[in-house]
Amino acid sequence: MQAADLDLLIQAAEQAGDIACRYTGPTAKRWDKPDGAGPVTEADLAVNAYLEDHLQNARPSYGWLSEESADSDLRLTKDCVFIIDPIDGTRSFAEGSRTWAHSFAIAQQGHITHAVVYLPQRDLMFTASSGGGSFCNGRQLEVSAHNDxxxxxxxxxxxxxxxxxxxxxxxxxxxxxxxxxxxxxxxxxxxxxxxxxxxxxxxxxxxxxxxxxxxxxxxxxxxxxxxxxxxxxxxxxxxxxxxxxxxxxxxxxxxxxxxxxx
Known part of the structure; x- marks a missing residue:
């Protein structure tokens, strides 16, 4: 399932980017969530609705944790769980910046096994799988060697x-x-x-x-x-x-x- 799960997240990110980019950030409907939890826009909810339907249908045995979905303790009983931020950097998105991202991961028994961070307006697709390396647009990544x-x-x-x-x-x-x-x-x-x-x-x-x-x-x-x-x-x-x-x-x-x- 290793490659299949990562491919699933990549495909979902590409589609999420298409959905989010249909909205113009500064003109997208926006409101504040209760209890000072920050802003949300109609783009966040549109992306989340797609992801919740598509990913859960693809992996019905996986749990679900998303910033824009009601939480359930049922996920705590699951071996594998989707952990989703439909749009990370909502304020940035609403201001018309290009630095917002889709952030999708799968956790197995508390550890992340597959990950995608996608910035559609910068054409940056970061991907990783456990033991498989980290990449951006197909180029393998390595952290800085600076040591001070x-x-x-x-x-x-x-x-x-x-x-x-x-x-x-x-x-x-x-x-x-x-x-x-x-x-x-x-x-x-x-x-x-x-x-x-x-x-x-x-x-x-x-x-x-x-x-x-x-x-x-x-x-x-x-x-x-x-x-x-x-x-x-x-x-x-x-x-x-x-x-x-x-x-x-x-x-x-x-x-x-x-x-x-x-």
Whole structure:
């Protein structure tokens, strides 16, 4: 099923891109989800409706976890689960930016086995399968070999540089960059374009799942902010922050961060 599952995700991503691109981001209907959960647009829901129908019909025995679907504890009983973000970077999409992505993954017993991150407006298709390597548009990926985190190019939200997060009580000196989509940040580290990514806030599984495998299959390391391995299809659907980098920078970042609760 290894190749078949990845092919299924790739085909679904291509179709999702066609659906999303029928909408013009700034004019797509948009509203805020309850409890400060962020914005959603009619494009998110159209893509999700297609995916929920197509993927679940293709793999009826798999569980389902999507940002835009009502959750069910039934997925916790499943060996394999789809973890889906129909559009990662909805704010970016609504503003007319091209940096939003589709992020699709399959988890088996808590570990990601297949992943796709697709940016249709940038023509970037990132794919990975467990033990099969990480690729972008067919080109095999490898994480950066840069080994000094102080001079690294790191994707991180600006608040993550606050001195309170670091053992030194000072802001780190690395070069900070930012992309709205977490999936795109993770994919960019897998490609070696950036040396690392960090996010210290609690993160939804659907934002991280696909990128987790992309980095690991490109030779990198992922973890939560405390260095613990990432596990997916959990009851609360959240991760305790995320670090992704090559082994050296990952270890140095993890050691430099304060081990505090979110």
């Amino acid at each position: 985190w102080n001079t690294a190019n790191i994707l991180a939200p600006k608040p993550n540089l606050s001195p309170e997060h670091w053992h030194t009580n000072e802001s780190p000196s690395f070069q900070r960059h930012f992309r709205p989509s977490l999936a795109y940040r993770l994919a960019s580290v897998a490609s070696g374009k950036f040396d690392a990514m960090i996010t210290l806030r609690a993160s939804w599984e659907w934002d991280i799942a696909a990128g987790d495998l992309l980095i690991r299959e490109a030779g990198g390391v992922t973890s939560d902010r405390t260095g613990q391995a990432l596990r997916f299809n959990t009851a609360d659907k959240k991760l305790n922050g995320v670090l992704g980098a090559n082994q050296t920078i990952h270890q140095d970042l993890q050691e430099a961060l304060r081990d505090v609760s979110l």
